[in-house]
Amino acid sequence: MEAKSNKPTQNAGRVVDGPTNPMVTPLLTDLYQFTMAYAYWKAGKHNDRAVFDLYFRKNPFGGEFTVFAGLEECIKLIANFKLTEEEISFIHQSLPGSCEEGFLNYLKEIDCSDVEVYAISEGTVVFPKVPLLRLEGPVAVVQLLETPVLNLVNFASLVSTNAARHRLVAGKSKMLLEFGLRRAQGPDGAIGASKYCYIGGFDATSNVAAGRLFNIPLRGTHSHAFVSSFMGPDEILERSLCSSDGSSTCEDFVALVQSWLSKIQLLKSLGGTFGETNQSELAAFISYALAFPNNFLALVDTYDVMRSGVPNFCAVALALNDLGLSGFHPCQYKAVGIRLDSGDLAYLSSEARKIFHTIEKEFGVPDFGRTSITASNDLNEETLDGLKKQYSTPFTFVHIFNHTFPLQGHEVDCFGIGTYLVTCYAQAALGCVFKLVEINNQPRIKLSEDVSKVSIPCKKRCYRLYGKEGYSLVDIMTGENEPCPKIGERILCRHPFSESKRAYVVPKRVEELLKCYWPGKSGKEREELPALKDIRDHCIKQLEQMRPDHIRRLNPTPYKVSVSAKLYDFIHFLWLNEAPVGELH
Amino acid sequence: MEAKSNKPTQNAGRVVDGPTNPMVTPLLTDLYQFTMAYAYWKAGKHNDRAVFDLYFRKNPFGGEFTVFAGLEECIKLIANFKLTEEEISFIHQSLPGSCEEGFLNYLKEIDCSDVEVYAISEGTVVFPKVPLLRLEGPVAVVQLLETPVLNLVNFASLVSTNAARHRLVAGKSKMLLEFGLRRAQGPDGAIGASKYCYIGGFDATSNVAAGRLFNIPLRGTHSHAFVSSFMGPDEILERSLCSSDGSSTCEDFVALVQSWLSKIQLLKSLGGTFGETNQSELAAFISYALAFPNNFLALVDTYDVMRSGVPNFCAVALALNDLGLSGFHPCQYKAVGIRLDSGDLAYLSSEARKIFHTIEKEFGVPDFGRTSITASNDLNEETLDGLKKQYSTPFTFVHIFNHTFPLQGHEVDCFGIGTYLVTCYAQAALGCVFKLVEINNQPRIKLSEDVSKVSIPCKKRCYRLYGKEGYSLVDIMTGENEPCPKIGERILCRHPFSESKRAYVVPKRVEELLKCYWPGKSGKEREELPALKDIRDHCIKQLEQMRPDHIRRLNPTPYKVSVSAKLYDFIHFLWLNEAPVGELH
Known part of the structure; x- marks a missing residue:
């Protein structure tokens, strides 16, 4: 792409390309981010140091896991975040009522050089309430990032998760092709789906543009x-x-x-x-x-x-x-x-396989019986899932070298999946939110009558604790200055909102989840953005490390997400402080 | 946008800008369009004159109408369709196996100067089976267009329809705002949704980028x-x-x-x-x-x-x-x-309205009672729909100038709608297809065991017939050379596949649906692409012209789509010709 916003920018001596889609600019945000920026600026609050967490509240597709994706595009946006004169002039005319010249000058200056971004690695299996990204910086700037960052993470994570679910049900041995371009939600709904389905474990795409942009194998x-x-x-x-x-x-x-x-x-x-x-x-x-x-x-x-x-x-x-x-x-x-695009795939694939085997035998053509069948x-x-479990009707038998094998299920080697995969038809949106958790070192909580919507305050650290079998046991969030959980030491993990739900865990391995992907002025080392293939490998490995009952299709076990005892107490102290006391008349 | 593929191209002396999203290039297609192009070229068939229809088989959201959208972006793609050297070299390396040099030279030459595009006006209310677009041209080129054109029409029409349905249920007097950017399926899933929701009858968007690109009013x-x-x-x-x-x-x-x-x-x-x-x-x-x-x-x-x-x-x-x-x-x-973003909107809006009225009265502030309430x-x-029908609980009364009015439903003036609107959560994809109906003047039919999937062969003309009350009665497709239905003359309209379903119609007005938007080398006059505002007005007017039972939410009446007697006979002649005769053993 030779487009405007795709120009690379430098930070800490390293170059980060612009977003894949040149339409991703600082204007790809809600108008209210700019009206708020003006109000913050007018109140002299625009440089207040704010910490926001990006997280979701519920896993999609009735499952108990989510694959986090979209981070690279977020960093590409953040690294190149700069308003042009033309964009500022458009903002000026879009604000309701007049605004002061000084604000326009302020907009000219802002970038993300003072924003710190901590994130879980792209392709990691993640769970509700745990921040996927934590953005820290001047409140007005971080607010401008809220909408595009949510946009870039929500669909990416949703469709990666959908792809991973398809991979889990198809099994490792099958080839999975993404064929969704024609039915996707717009041009980069398609291109994004190709990229993120690849992360989730698909092998190839039909989408030539995506193949070119991301070096994904092409099929057709x-x-x-x-x-x-x-x-x-x-x-x-x-x-x-x-x-x-x-x-x-x-x-x-x-x-x-x-x-x-x-x-x-x-x-x-x-x-x-x-x-x-x-x-x-x-x-x-x-x-x-x-x-x-x-x-x-x-x-x-x-x-x-x-x-x-x-x-x-x-x-x-x-x-x-x-x-x-x-x-x-x-x-x-x-x-x-061959490719089959209609009919009873179990029956037809089994019948076709039978013919291929017969031809191999009758005409002595080696391997003809293994001719690939795509559905x-x-x-x-x-x-x-249905195909896998089904015996073909009528019962089909293969005769290979005088032996008779009953055909179980189907004989499809490769699946081309489109509409349902790329539009996430079963659940078309993931509900990631972006909540203020601290401002000027003051922890903030967002209350709600619905407990699941109460935010977890404070700038936090997040860890994944692994048990002796190598599976991850629980994620735990702590305050920023609490000591890190130690291998072999007992730690109390508490449900953030339910007093009675808690467990002691002795981790065999501790992994800190949030890493620094954009250091701002903190001087911290910045994590490299891995290649797409590495993100895909990471995702596949992550899923292998999950306890099978967490990722199974039917009645999966919820994975536990917890807070430290100290953070638990603080949440509930703040909650009582903020909640209005009702009056009954 | 100052991006590559956005450069304008001339045809018939007129300039057409490139696609809004610079990622929309000739590579935004399925790989098989290029493998087929090569096979056509190898067989010397690439210039065979093909006619393809783009249509859908079922209205979305359980309704009986669809709003057609996406045409402008299709024409922008077609007008600027040209492969770059770099793109050709990528195609070369992507084809399975080697390809001849001559094919690469052929790819360098192709554009859409010999393609004719006929389409229904953008924003028109449309129905299953009737072609929304008809593309005619060299088979290899038109096949390359299949995937991007489907991509550009499918989501556009789906989300316009979704917006129109929200408008119909909200009523004309309410303000409708599209707030979907953060949850949309990627950056231009959002930008596209903003554009097409506006066409479907929304008043404004929160999406600044969309506001700038399309001049849509912004709110926030x-x-x-x-x-x-x-x-x-x-x-x-x-x-x-x-x-x-x-x-x-x-x-x-x-x-x-x-x-x-x-x-x-x-x-x-x-x-x-x-x-x-x-x-x-x-x-x-x-x-x-x-x-x-x-x-x-x-x-x-x-x-x-x-x-x-x-x-x-x-x-x-x-x-x-x-x-x-x-x-x-x-x-x-x-x-x-005020804006309400949680809780019982009927109750809270009604209670808030009561307070506004009280303040107007007590403090003598004119119009305070009419303070706007957004939900x-x-x-x-x-x-x-639920809000509209519901009485608030507990019953609420407004006292205005010593009169007491019971509050029916709610007091919301303006709705901000996001996730469910822009991701088309209730049905995330529209199933438009692109079928070959004629090649080298030979009509082609695609059979299927599922009758609803049988294609209607022949290059066709399509008309909408209106009755004396001004409502449209039926759409009819005829062969290209059949005479146009005449006002006041009785015409037999037949269901394309069901022998017994037919009706005589005497139209009071006849409207030809397919117009020439890209004349190729036909020398025909090209329809202008209207401004977005005009498309929106057209859509709103179209919905007003529909008989209310076709567009109601509950048990809507299917609108009739028919073929002429002559086309009916021809379809069934071709069908018998092509269908294999079964053998029972």
Whole structure:
């Protein structure tokens, strides 16, 4: 991207690029942040030192975990936060009523050089109430950051979590592709989803722009329209195909395919049930194979999967095999597999697998039985789970070398998931909030009649305590100056609001969660922003470290989030102090 | 935006700006569009003339209408569609396997100068199966457009529809504000939502970037954090406020407010129930009023709406009133109103209204009773509807000039709506599809076991037929060369797939729906892209023209979408031709 706000800025000698989306500017905020900035400035309070926590109150999708994402984009915004003259003039005309010239001069000066950002590492598994980010700095500036930072974290974390949930239910061995661009909530709803689904454990995307921006592997084949744009093999004029080692040329690849199709149609072991296949489809498959002989992948459900798509695919695949090399070779012609986009995926994939195995056996084509099957029809976490658990109906058996195996579930190797994944259809928003917890060293609390909405005051430290089995046991928040929990020492973990809920923990490992990603003027060392691939690896590792009952789909156990005894007492002291005493009449 | 892809391009002598989001480039597409382009090119089919329809199959949100939006951004993409060298080189490395040099040269040449785009006007109320856009051109190029055009239309239409539904349930007299930036699906999920909610009938947004890009009115006040950042009135150092005509200066505005607060606390007509109000809040309100004496609006629920927020607001408002002018004046000091962000909005708004009326009467402040009340707590279509229908509990009465009025429902004048609106929480995606309907003048049909998924073949014309009461009766699609339905002439409208569903219609007015927005090489006149305000007006007018039962919330009547008798026959001829004949064994 060669766009305006993408220019890199330096802080502490290091360069941070601008936000991926050039529309992310200091104006991407709520108007009230600017009206408040003016009111703070008028009151001489704009430089009051404020501490805000960004956190959510409830895990999404009925689960008990969330994957934190969006940090890199926040830091890119913060590192490059500077209002242009033009933006200031727009703010001027947007404020209700007139404002003093001095305020406009103040706006010209502000940046984030005096803001400190502490955050949990991107890709970490996180829980309600624990701050994901803590921003500290001049109150007017930090308030301006509230809205964009929430925007950048909310969807990123939501869709990463959604992707991780899909990965957990699909299992490690399956390939997961993100196919959501066309249905996503706008252009960078799509680009963001591609990035954050990759973090959550997806393998690739169909979105070329996202592939380019983030170096995410790309996948794609052809559509139904491609198939129906052909009339029949007669329209294929250029029919020759060189063998993959260049040693010979097949002058009529179409005829070769057609001869294989006849052999398949006559196969007794397939019951000889194949009649005439669709000729548009056959022509489309042949054309696609001529274009991509090393990577032939066919969408087989435009007309009829079993009566047309699969036999047409197999004929083209066998013809390619004739022209390929024996053994492994990088230019080896290869039929990668088929894609199913409708129908009973368990049944169809199992039936297709049966045919692939039969062809491997009958025609002696090594590995043909392992031809890849991709499914992509409005899939979501629930349908993946259903597919996994289901036996295909009618019961299907595979015969491999005289052994009969019942097919359990499905034979899909790879899932292409779109709409439900990228729009987070099951829950389209995560409710991260941004609360003032301290100003000028005075702790602040936000009360609410709903206890779950009461904020946890004070500038805090947050730790994750691990048990002897390597799983994390509990997160604990303490006041900033309390001593760090020590390995092997008993520590009392209290529920922040429920007096009776508390437990002693003896941690085997203690991890401090909030790290300094933007030091402001504190002189602290700044954490490097890791590469996307490293964030993804971190996320996958994090999920492996979770106790399985916390991350299971059905009735997961809530993970415990606690405060120290000292912080507990302070919260409740402040609460009593602030809450109005009711009067009954 | 001064970004790369935003540069304007000329077509037919007219300039069209690039897409609003610079991330919208020709790479914002699925990889398979490029693999197909290569396969088309290899087969010499890339210039085959294809016609694609973009349409949806089901109205969102359980309703029976949809607002079409996103057209302008599609045309901006199409007008500026050109691959850069760098993009082509990325495509080259992304294609599976090698590709011929000639294809890369072909990619360098392509643009949309030979693509024709017909579309329904943006902001029009539309229905399932009727093409919203029809793209005609070289098959490889039009396929590349499929994904971005779907992306640009899907969310735009979904969120415009959502906004229109909120407007319908709120009624014309209420002010509707879009507050969704922080919870939206990414930065331009938010900016897009602001634009398209405005089209759907919202009045303003909190999103400064969107306000600037699209000239949408901006609204905003202050947050809970602003309130809790103050300790008490003692910290207000600059306390003087000039009267609004500049004739005199109040040296201690804080003292003036405090004197009004005492008077309010003593008011017998309010039951004298007001005790001490929260002093942080009072300080915050005073500071905000000192910054915006012409536009004082206060968030009153940080501590306790009735015991603290409302009396604090009234005291500041009355103090401002002392320093204001009599009669109308542009610089008049003015307390605009309050915002409620929690609790029982019906009850609290009604109680607040009662107090405003009492103050108007007791202190003789004209119009104080009409002080604006804004509500903004996780609102959606359903809660708006619930609020409207509900009597407040306990029953509340207003006493105005010795008359007693029971308060029905609520007293909210203005709704700020965020999460549920902009993420389309009730249904996070619209399922627009893009189907090949003709290639090289050959009509194409896409079959499916699910009848609702069968596509309607042929390049078509689409009309809306109006009845004598001015309401639209039915949409009808015909073959391209059929005569246009005529006013006063009986025409048979058939359900496209159900033989028995048909009706004769005698239209009083006939409107052709698809207009030429991008003429390609056809030499046709190009429709101008209207201003956003005009699209919004068009949408509002369209909804007024709908028969009320089609747009009501509960059990709306489906609007009829039909085909001509001739097109009906042709669809079914083609269907029989393409469908495989089953064999039962």
